[in-house]
Amino acid sequence: MLTAFVLIRCEVQRISEVAQAIAELPNVAEVYSVTGEDDIVAVLHIKAYEALDEVVPSGIAQIQGVTGTRTVLAFRRFARRDLEAGYDLGLA
Amino acid sequence: MLTAFVLIRCEVQRISEVAQAIAELPNVAEVYSVTGEDDIVAVLHIKAYEALDEVVPSGIAQIQGVTGTRTVLAFRRFARRDLEAGYDLGLA
Amino acid sequence: MLTAFVLIRCEVQRISEVAQAIAELPNVAEVYSVTGEDDIVAVLHIKAYEALDEVVPSGIAQIQGVTGTRTVLAFRRFARRDLEAGYDLGLA
Amino acid sequence: MLTAFVLIRCEVQRISEVAQAIAELPNVAEVYSVTGEDDIVAVLHIKAYEALDEVVPSGIAQIQGVTGTRTVLAFRRFARRDLEAGYDLGLA
Amino acid sequence: MLTAFVLIRCEVQRISEVAQAIAELPNVAEVYSVTGEDDIVAVLHIKAYEALDEVVPSGIAQIQGVTGTRTVLAFRRFARRDLEAGYDLGLA
Amino acid sequence: MLTAFVLIRCEVQRISEVAQAIAELPNVAEVYSVTGEDDIVAVLHIKAYEALDEVVPSGIAQIQGVTGTRTVLAFRRFARRDLEAGYDLGLA
Amino acid sequence: MLTAFVLIRCEVQRISEVAQAIAELPNVAEVYSVTGEDDIVAVLHIKAYEALDEVVPSGIAQIQGVTGTRTVLAFRRFARRDLEAGYDLGLA
Amino acid sequence: MLTAFVLIRCEVQRISEVAQAIAELPNVAEVYSVTGEDDIVAVLHIKAYEALDEVVPSGIAQIQGVTGTRTVLAFRRFARRDLEAGYDLGLA
Amino acid sequence: MLTAFVLIRCEVQRISEVAQAIAELPNVAEVYSVTGEDDIVAVLHIKAYEALDEVVPSGIAQIQGVTGTRTVLAFRRFARRDLEAGYDLGLA
Amino acid sequence: MLTAFVLIRCEVQRISEVAQAIAELPNVAEVYSVTGEDDIVAVLHIKAYEALDEVVPSGIAQIQGVTGTRTVLAFRRFARRDLEAGYDLGLA
Numbered sequence: 052m053l054t055a056f057v058l059i060r061c062e063v064q065r066i067s068e069v070a071q072a073i074a075e076l077p078n079v080a081e082v083y084s085v086t087g088e089d090d091i092v093a094v095l096h097i098k099a100y101e102a103l104d105e106v107v108p109s110g111i112a113q114i115q116g117v118t119g120t121r122t123v124l125a126f127r128r129f130a131r132r133d134l135e136a137g138y139d140l141g142l143a
Numbered sequence: 144m145l146t147a148f149v150l151i152r153c154e155v156q157r158i159s160e161v162a163q164a165i166a167e168l169p170n171v172a173e174v175y176s177v178t179g180e181d182d183i184v185a186v187l188h189i190k191a192y193e194a195l196d197e198v199v200p201s202g203i204a205q206i207q208g209v210t211g212t213r214t215v216l217a218f219r220r221f222a223r224r225d226l227e228a229g230y231d232l233g234l235a
Numbered sequence: 236m237l238t239a240f241v242l243i244r245c246e247v248q249r250i251s252e253v254a255q256a257i258a259e260l261p262n263v264a265e266v267y268s269v270t271g272e273d274d275i276v277a278v279l280h281i282k283a284y285e286a287l288d289e290v291v292p293s294g295i296a297q298i299q300g301v302t303g304t305r306t307v308l309a310f311r312r313f314a315r316r317d318l319e320a321g322y323d324l325g326l327a
Numbered sequence: 328m329l330t331a332f333v334l335i336r337c338e339v340q341r342i343s344e345v346a347q348a349i350a351e352l353p354n355v356a357e358v359y360s361v362t363g364e365d366d367i368v369a370v371l372h373i374k375a376y377e378a379l380d381e382v383v384p385s386g387i388a389q390i391q392g393v394t395g396t397r398t399v400l401a402f403r404r405f406a407r408r409d410l411e412a413g414y415d416l417g418l419a
Numbered sequence: 420m421l422t423a424f425v426l427i428r429c430e431v432q433r434i435s436e437v438a439q440a441i442a443e444l445p446n447v448a449e450v451y452s453v454t455g456e457d458d459i460v461a462v463l464h465i466k467a468y469e470a471l472d473e474v475v476p477s478g479i480a481q482i483q484g485v486t487g488t489r490t491v492l493a494f495r496r497f498a499r500r501d502l503e504a505g506y507d508l509g510l511a
Numbered sequence: 512m513l514t515a516f517v518l519i520r521c522e523v524q525r526i527s528e529v530a531q532a533i534a535e536l537p538n539v540a541e542v543y544s545v546t547g548e549d550d551i552v553a554v555l556h557i558k559a560y561e562a563l564d565e566v567v568p569s570g571i572a573q574i575q576g577v578t579g580t581r582t583v584l585a586f587r588r589f590a591r592r593d594l595e596a597g598y599d600l601g602l603a
Numbered sequence: 604m605l606t607a608f609v610l611i612r613c614e615v616q617r618i619s620e621v622a623q624a625i626a627e628l629p630n631v632a633e634v635y636s637v638t639g640e641d642d643i644v645a646v647l648h649i650k651a652y653e654a655l656d657e658v659v660p661s662g663i664a665q666i667q668g669v670t671g672t673r674t675v676l677a678f679r680r681f682a683r684r685d686l687e688a689g690y691d692l693g694l695a
Numbered sequence: 696m697l698t699a700f701v702l703i704r705c706e707v708q709r710i711s712e713v714a715q716a717i718a719e720l721p722n723v724a725e726v727y728s729v730t731g732e733d734d735i736v737a738v739l740h741i742k743a744y745e746a747l748d749e750v751v752p753s754g755i756a757q758i759q760g761v762t763g764t765r766t767v768l769a770f771r772r773f774a775r776r777d778l779e780a781g782y783d784l785g786l787a
Numbered sequence: 788m789l790t791a792f793v794l795i796r797c798e799v800q801r802i803s804e805v806a807q808a809i810a811e812l813p814n815v816a817e818v819y820s821v822t823g824e825d826d827i828v829a830v831l832h833i834k835a836y837e838a839l840d841e842v843v844p845s846g847i848a849q850i851q852g853v854t855g856t857r858t859v860l861a862f863r864r865f866a867r868r869d870l871e872a873g874y875d876l877g878l879a
Numbered sequence: 880m881l882t883a884f885v886l887i888r889c890e891v892q893r894i895s896e897v898a899q900a901i902a903e904l905p906n907v908a909e910v911y912s913v914t915g916e917d918d919i920v921a922v923l924h925i926k927a928y929e930a931l932d933e934v935v936p937s938g939i940a941q942i943q944g945v946t947g948t949r950t951v952l953a954f955r956r957f958a959r960r961d962l963e964a965g966y967d968l969g970l971a
Contacts, residue, residue: 053744054175056148056184063296063303067221074221083146083217084292086306086362092148092215094186100697100744104770108636112615119615122638123184124768125175126748129159129166145284155756155763176752178638178766192237192284196310200360204339211339214362216308218288238359240332240368247480247487251405258405267330267401268476270490270546276332276399278370307368309359313343313350329468376421376468380494384544388523395523398546400492402472422543424516424552431848431855435589442589451514451585452844454858454914460516460583462554491552493543497527497534513836560789560836564862568912572891579891582914584860586840605928606727608700608736619773626773635698635769644700644767646738652881652928656954660820664799671799674822675736676952677727678932681711681718707940707947728936730822730950790911792884792920803957810957819882819953828884828951830922859920861911865895865902 052096054125057107059091065116066090072114078106089121144188146217149199151183157208158182164206170198181213236280238309241291243275249300250274256298262290273305328372330401333383335367341392342366348390354382365397420464422493425475427459433484434458440482446474457489512556514585517567519551525576526550532574538566549581604648606677609659611643617668618642624666630658641673696740698769701751703735709760710734716758722750733765788832790861793843795827801852802826808850814842825857880924882953885935887919893944894918900942906934917949 061069066084070091074082081094095106107122153161158176162183166174173186187198199214245253250268254275258266265278279290291306337345342360346367350358357370371382383398429437434452438459442450449462463474475490521529526544530551534542541554555566567582613621618636622643626634633646647658659674705713710728714735718726725738739750751766797805802820806827810818817830831842843858889897894912898919902910909922923934935950 054173056177063301066292066296070219070221071224074223081146082221084219084221084288085148085215085217086287086291086308087213087215088305089215090292092217103638103768104636107638108618108642108770112618117615121179121640122768123177123179123181124638124747124766125177125184126752127162127176129162129174129176131166132163155761158752158756176748178747178751178768180765182752195308195362196360199362200310200342200366204342209339213364214308216287216306216362218292238357240361247485250476250480251403254403254405255408258407265330266405268403268405268472269332269399269401270471270475270492271397271399272489273399274476276401305363307361307363307365309361309368311346311360313346313358313360315350316347379492380544383546384494384526384550388526393523397548398492400471400490400546402476422541424545431853434844434848435587438587438589439592442591449514450589452587452589452840453516453583453585454839454843454860455581455583456857457583458844460585489547491545491547491549493545493552495527495530495544497530497542497544499534500531563860563914564912567914568862568894568918572894577891581916582860584839584858584914586844606725608729622771622773623776626775633698634773636771636773637700637767637769639765639767641767644769655822655952656820659822660802660826660954664802669799673731673824674952675729675731675733676822676931676950677729677736678936679714679728681714681726681728683718684715707945710936710940728932730931730935730952732949734936790909792913803955806955806957807960810959817882818957820955820957821884821951821953823949823951825951828953857915859913859915859917861913861920863898863912865898865910865912867902868899 052098053100053103054128055095055097055103056123056125057093057095057111058089058121058123059093059111059117060119061090062116062118063090069114069116073111076106076110078102144190145192145195146220147187147189147195148215149185149187149203150181150213150215151185151203151209152211153182154208154210155182161206161208165203168198168202170194236282237284237287238312239279239281239287240307240309241277241279241295242273242305242307243277243295243301244303245274245298246300246302247274253298253300257295260290260294262286328374329376329379330404331371331373331379332399332401333369333371333387334365334397334399335369335387335393336364336395337366338392338394339366345390345392349387352382352386354378420466421468421471422496423463423465423471424491424493425461425463425479426457426489426491427461427479427485428456428487429458429482430484430486431458437482437484441479444474444478446470512558513560513563514588515555515557515563516583517553517555517571518549518581518583519553519571519577520548520579521550522576522578523550529574529576533571536566536570538562604650605652605655606680607647607649607655608675608677609645609647609663610641610673610675611645611663611669612671613642614668614670615642621666621668625663628658628662630654696742697744697747698772699739699741699747700767701737701739701755702733702765702767703737703755703761704732704763705734706760706762707734713758713760717755720750720754722746788834789836789839790864791831791833791839792859792861793829793831793847794825794857794859795829795847795853796855797826798852798854799826805850805852809847812842812846814838880926881928881931882956883923883925883931884951885921885923885939886917886949886951887921887939887945888947889918889944890946891918897942897944901939904934904938906930 070082078097080096083092085092162174170189172188175184177184254266262281264280267276269276346358354373356372359368361368438452446465448464451460453460530542538557540556543552545552622634630649632648635644637644714726714728722741724740727736729736814833816832819828821828898910906925908924911920913920
């Protein structure tokens, strides 16, 4: 499993409507309106890297009101040692 | 439950060691080393807003090698309508 | 009590009108037009974190003329020691 | 009364110590450690513009660990019309 | 006397017209079109801080073609020691 | 006469000392410590463009504690029409 | 052979259409839609520097939907020593 | 096959030495010193997303003299239609 | 003689047309379309500082399609010592 | 002939010394200390693209005190039509 964070800017009056539309997309695990420079954060958990194109440029970026996206991918996930005695690859 | 994303910059040679130390802190749900301008993303799920001070300025920021943090908080979580027929407050 | 600062940009010809509209919103303690990169600063004192969504994305961001908002939250409030012999949690 | 917001950056490991030192300065009404690009926000209420030099470059900027300050001044304060039937000059 | 520098951006084809309109405003001591990121610098010498609101958000920002303003205020004026044996408060 | 604004950044603990040293340089008309991103603004009135090199890179930039300078030059000065029935060339 | 990377921003809804149009241009070796601040990266391998003008300002920049381009050129290519016992000039 | 561009900043006096060290790493297809804000661009072609962690934070970022990295991943590769009658997934 | 570099941004589809129009202006020595953040660089050699206003805000900035200009002036020109045994004032 | 502009940042106290060292390098046509964000501009006229590596990363970037360089290349030179009845390729 691959984890990605999509940081989204949109027209300021349409944040709720855009965030709701993103939540309906496949492969989108969590969507939040947020404080800070960006308006929305979407968390993706995808099985194959190839699915990313479908979610971001062909999915989120096509929603009316979106003005920009930046996608940040996890290299690796770090877990509490006592729980898991090691770490999984952020790709769990 | 309150969700927060902490975007962390650190000395580039110490990313793994810093990320592992963050993963050991209480209230830290997920930690990833990431592509992009920031080096590490930590996802927090906390019960009371008051706990945030303990995790970020008194926790993450005290780890050796950290050079900066920016904390982004969820205003609200948006969920798939068919699943949940409404939305929870990003504070679920 | 949670303290937040909302830094607002708006169309430069409409600063007064936008600032006045923000001042009418519930949970907004103080509103100022200001020098610097941002046009308006709103200070919020809210009882529950959940109210923030109502004030910022569903409130301030819906006002005509607003082009962007950034919300900065207090982790903790620091007080003069002689007065209070300690500190309260910025959440007083 | 003149209102000013001082946005302060400091060494990330010393935020609490710096914020506490700022809280001890005269004319400083409120001090918060905060989420976002800056580390600390100080709110000043001063009687005469002349006092600002004493608080910021000769006060806050002299504290060990401070690496930068930006001061934002209120042009005007906007108040709820029903309460005050008009507005005061942000200088109340 | 309080000294302020207002850094103004405007539509690039209208710099002269905007600068001339600023020069006609009360409390504006000097106006220049300039090299650099900003298009115009206005120097203000004002007697009372309260007048600043009238000059900047209610004055300069209302001129057609202005797209942004940043106001920088003097904390203190520094003078040649031999001339003045001390310094005045930038508020001379 | 040519007018130039030199925007100066310096070590935050040494603003007064640096500003005083700048005030002693020839061709420097006014020096202010200021609010905003830069720490000091120096206003120069010089007779010949050639003198600028002596004041900025060979003068201000050599002072201990200065970390950067940006020089903004006036293209033209705009004056109140009723006073002067025209304008002078910012080079008066 | 000269290698250049063209970093392209375009209207977010038209990324696929713009990227496909770039792929049809002569001298364009590879085109990718990408994560990050820019929307598209085009990799060029050109024989003579003179051809660059035809590809970038007269080619890519003329496509509908493109809002900006930045071109980064290779000074030199570095190769694995064991493979090639030296390096070629990034101009191979 | 997944394509990634790693944009690298390093100490300006050590560009050649750092670029050569990057070229020796496994999974690095091409390395160039470049004009522009970044000093070096590395092009990666990797078979499995999991290998990225080994190349970037555990590989490039550990080289002496590197001060920062940003990794940009291809969503999809676009190819000339006449050649390939369609497109491959940037993952060819 | 005074040397200035004018860095110009314009609508990306009109670079050639704007650059050609700049080349026709008096006092403009060289004009190039360029790689990088800016679209066009104009090199000016002017005899008197007063001429700058005519070339930049009253000349280049009035051309259709120009969206911004930044003017950078030479303090001083540095020349090869063996050729000239000294240096001229960048004002040659 | 290829034209390039190298924008150089250096330690602010060493501008003259660095600029003089750059002027001694082969292929450097002109060197100026300048107003603005960068400290020095070097103008290069080179015959073959391959020479650029020698001048910038292996030349200018090796000089003590240089902290960063950005190289901007001319796509094309635009000339006055009446003079030259056409244009040369910025590569004259």
